[in-house]
Amino acid sequence: MKSALIWTIQIILIPVLSPLFTGIIRKIKAGFQNRVGAKITQPYYDFWKLFQKDEVISQDASWVFKFAPYIIFAVTIMIGASVPLFTSIFSFNLLSDLLVVVYLIALATFFLALAGMDVGSPFGGFASSREMTMAALTEGGLISSLLALALAAHSTNLFSMVHSASSLSIISFPPVLLAFFAFLIAMLSETAHFPFDNPATHLELTMIHEAMILEYSGKRLALMEWAAANKFLIFLALGVNMFFPWGLTASSESTAILTALFLFLLKVLILCLLVAVLESSMAKFRFFRLPDLLLMSFILSVIAIILMI
Amino acid sequence: MAALAVLSLFFGLFSGTVAHLLSEVVHSLPVFNSTEAAFTANASLFKFNDNFASVSLPLIFVSLVSVTAAVFFLVHILTKSRKVRLGCTWDCGTHLTPRMEITATGFSRSIITVFRGILQPTQQYQIEYMDAEIRYFTKANRVRLEIKDMYSSYFYSPMQDLVAKISEYVKQIQGGNINIYVLYIFMILIALLLLVI
Structure with a gap:
């Protein structure tokens, strides 16, 4: 019974909390811009509003456009249920593999790019092209940063990696920090944040993520936006739990679970603050300068791997 | 293209079975008789012997299909009364034509630009002017893009x-x-x- 309850929390935690963290980022950014900003719960109201609305779909849309939001949202739910969040009870999960998680993220990106091109809008097409370029360049840094931990753990299972990283001594921690910085760069690229993309922009020529979902409205737009929020929280969770792996519980006691949940939220909030500060303190890079940053992420990961071996 | 896509999906889903068959063939050769395989594969699981990694592609596929179906039906039930209207693709105030759609060349343009050092793309412009003397109004433009066969x-x-x-x-x-x-x-x-x- 208890384990069913913990399993349910594990599955719903990402979709339930993800809009909140999007709201927190927006609130902090508003603070930096001397604005009051909307409430941190505003994304919940936005999603609710979108689910209530009727839809306008392009007459040129095929089944790819219509089904992509469901597939992308489902992928984020699957990943959210597979990654280490607050408990290590479900370490036997076959989906909790580093490569499975990374390529499920790639699958969602693939469908997002297909949906962007499907209706034949030039903006959607160019955004898909940019997104696939970024995704191809980010993958190396993302996999290598996590591979540093996988090599230390001799396993690509995310839970084994967390367990191994938590038993590392202080001396072996600098490579983990290097890998974390590489992961942070890859995370900003994957989740469409500064300096890679502007999640709040409405200027078509600079958009990547937003231009791909330009044709969506109503419930499908809500699913797309919600999936993007889920993806952001998944990356935050991976960032804090893989590189700073303290606080996960192996016990199914209520107190231990609540403490682990509190610690998880605290860690994610700190990383969220870091992302918001980064977003507010730098400008968006030119598109063709971004590969340099992603190459830096890859080089940092390779150094981390060499130091780990 | 569709056949290739279906084939890659087939080999992805049944990679365990294919790898198992191939490893049996390799194992039957006298040279590899004494060598132990680095992985074990069957229809449902692909696993490295030292527990480094394991992946079950049928499980991923079944999970993906079932979660997508669950999301679809849940959203469908919750938003049953919402109407769906067909409209035009957003055209920014102009009339969209097929020529405005992105092409394969346009799609791959950014990644080619990023890797221009290796791919060495070349561009050739041929411009035909209305008046060759004034060279102000163009009559036709011809652009030829080329990439070296790496x-x-x-x-x-x-x-x-x-x-x-x-x-x-x-x-x-x-x-x-x-x-x-x-x-x-x-x-x-x-x-x-x-x-x-």
Whole structure:
């Protein structure tokens, strides 16, 4: 019974909390811009509003456009249920593999790019092209940063990696920090944040993520936006739990679970603050300068791997 | 294209079975009889022997299909009364034509620009003017984009050059002149004689 309850929390935690963290980022950014900003719960109201609305779909849309939001949202739910969040009870999960998680993220990106091109809008097409370029360049840094931990753990299972990283001594921690910085760069690229993309922009020529979902409205737009929020929280969770792996519980006691949940939220909030500060303190890079940053992420990961071996 | 996509999906889903069949074939060869396979594969699981990684592609597929179906039906039930209207693709105030759609060239343009050092793309412009003297109003533009065949220029061509060079060298030794061959035999006999002494 208890384990069913913990399993349910594990599955719903990402979709339930993800809009909140999007709201927190927006609130902090508003603070930096001397604005009051909307409430941190505003994304919940936005999603609710979108689910209530009727839809306008392009007459040129095929089944790819219509089904992509469901597939992308489902992928984020699957990943959210597979990654280490607050408990290590479900370490036997076959989906909790580093490569499975990374390529499920790639699958969602693939469908997002297909949906962007499907209706034949030039903006959607160019955004898909940019997104696939970024995704191809980010993958190396993302996999290598996590591979540093996988090599230390001799396993690509995310839970084994967390367990191994938590038993590392202080001396072996600098490579983990290097890998974390590489992961942070890859995370900003994957989740469409500064300096890679502007999640709040409405200027078509600079958009990547937003231009791909330009044709969506109503419930499908809500699913797309919600999936993007889920993806952001998944990356935050991976960032804090893989590189700073303290606080996960192996016990199914209520107190231990609540403490682990509190610690998880605290860690994610700190990383969220870091992302918001980064977003507010730098400008968006030119598109063709971004590969340099992603190459830096890859080089940092390779150094981390060499130091780990 | 569709056949290739279906094939890749098939080999992805049944990679365990395919790998299992291939490893059985390899194992039956006398050379690899004593070697232990690095992984174990069956229809449902692909696993490295030292527990480094394991993946179950049918499980991923079934999970993806079932979660997508669950999301679809849940959203469908919750938003049953919402209407769906067909409209035009957003055209920014102009009339969209097929020429405005992104092409494969346009799609791959950014990644080619990023890797221009390796791919070395070339552009050629040909402009036809309304009046060749004034050269202000253009009548027609022709752009030719080209990318070097990487495998040809970095792998096959150098290999071909190397083989040609070696052949040239061999040709000098093996010229078809019988007198030279007799000279070689004579020189080797002298060398052998010196070696024996």
